[in-house]
Amino acid sequence: QVQFVESGGGLVQPGGSLRLSCAASGFTLDYYDIAWFRQAPGKEREGVSFLSAREGSIFYADSVKGRFTISRDNAKNTVYLQMNSLKPEDTAVYYCALAQSGIFSVSPYDYDYWGQGTQVTVSS
DSSP states (O other): OOEEEEEOOEEEOTTOOEEEEEEEESSOGGGSEEEEEEEOTTSOOEEEEEEOTTTOOEEEOTTTTTTEEEEEETTTTEEEEEEOSOOGGGOEEEEEEEEOSSSOOOOGGGOOEEOOOEEEEEOO
16 A cells, blocks of 8 residues: 655744655655645645656755755655745645656646645744
């Protein structure tokens, strides 16, 4: 059974940091493209960071470039999102996701498995 368990969200002041974790079971993460998306109230789900399995390439949304880092621990079958210099506009529910197709995509519609989401709130 394919399953993601997310953790690490919470309330943080502007300028603070959080590290999100997404532990996978039922498959081996390093065979697939993985990503972090987020969705704020009243907004569409947007891609934050992407890790391509085939090339090992990493991509970030312009809004988080230089502040967020995606990484993967194959031994733990876990993907992380380190978030630094957080801003109020980063407030959202964050989701990890996996695409089975092998064709790299930034569209959430091309991702097949999703974590349950973890709330990140940046506020003073």
